[in-house]
Amino acid sequence: MNGFRGQVTLDGPSGTGKSSVARDVATRLGAAYLDTGAMYRAATVAVLDAGVDLDDPEGIARAVAEADIxxxxxxxxxxxxxxxxDVAVRIRGTEVTRAVSPVSAVPAVRRLLVERQRALVAAAEAVVxxxxxxxxxxxPDATLKIYLTAAPEVRAxxxxxxxxxTDPARIAHIAADLRRRDAYDSSRADSPLRPAADAIVVDSTGLDRAAVVERVLDLAGTAVRDPA
Structure with a gap:
């Protein structure tokens, strides 16, 4: 299906498999791929390295604006x-994971990174x-919008x-971190985590990665054949 032109958006909470699914879909579509979560995590690295307090939104915004991300x-x-x-490994670590939500919640940070995200998307004929x-x-005008979700225990x-x-206690700790971040991101005033009104919700609780990829590809094909 390399004739796809447009944008596929994959939103949803942590642990739903968005990254692996999005990469596979992009590869199958011959499309560019953008992980905006990685961009916010990179911004968090900049904030941590600048020694800015996570309760200082102005300092956070300044550190992100001054960083080359x-x-x-x-x-x-x-x-x-x-x-x-290269911070590709570091951004997945515990330190960044615990700090990314408060950094992402700063409106000035979101405005800056959304502008950069739109610029990257504009440069691609097809993108996931x-x-x-x-x-x-x-x-908001993407060709296809997907909201990927799954049961909390499965995500953990x-x-x-x-x-x-593999340790049950550590898995329970991961589950608690996921719930904490979900609550934080869903309740923030700026760009809260929620499905778009016209998004298609895909519950991956009982699906493996390959099945989710095929579902998204089917939806992408339908979106191209029958545009809204």
Whole structure:
């Protein structure tokens, strides 16, 4: 289906498999890929390295504005740089994960990064974009909007698998972190986590990754054949 032209947005909470699904869909469509979560995590690295207090929104916004953040748009190769340093591994660590929600909640940070996200999307004829407010804020006129969700316990198990964690106590801790971030992101005043009014909700609780990818590809084909 390499004739696809347009934008596919994949929103949803952490642990739903958005990144792997979005990468596979982008590859199958011959499209660019943008992980906006990686961009917010890179911004969080900049804030942490600047030593800014997470209760200081002005300091957070200043640190992000002054940082040189680069996120690649290839589904095959992950590129995440902050001031020229490769932080692709670091952004998935505990320190960044715990700090990314308060950094992402700062309106000035969201405005700055949304502008950069739209610029990257504008440069691509076909693109798959994943995040938490893509269909609602970043690309409200996207060709296809998907909201990917799954039962909390399943999400925790999947995230634990990604991290190589098997200890039940640590899995429970991961589940608690997911619930905490969901609550924070869903209740923030600026761009809260929620499905767009015209998004198609895909529940991956009982589906493996391949099945979710095929579902999204089917929906993309329908969106192209029968545009709204």
């Amino acid at each position: 680069e996120v690649g748009t290839s589904a095959e190769t992950e590129v995440v740089l902050v001031d020229g340093e 974009v994943e995040g938490r407010d893509i269909g609602t804020v970043v690309l 198990e999947r995230r634990a698998g990604q991290l190589g964690v």
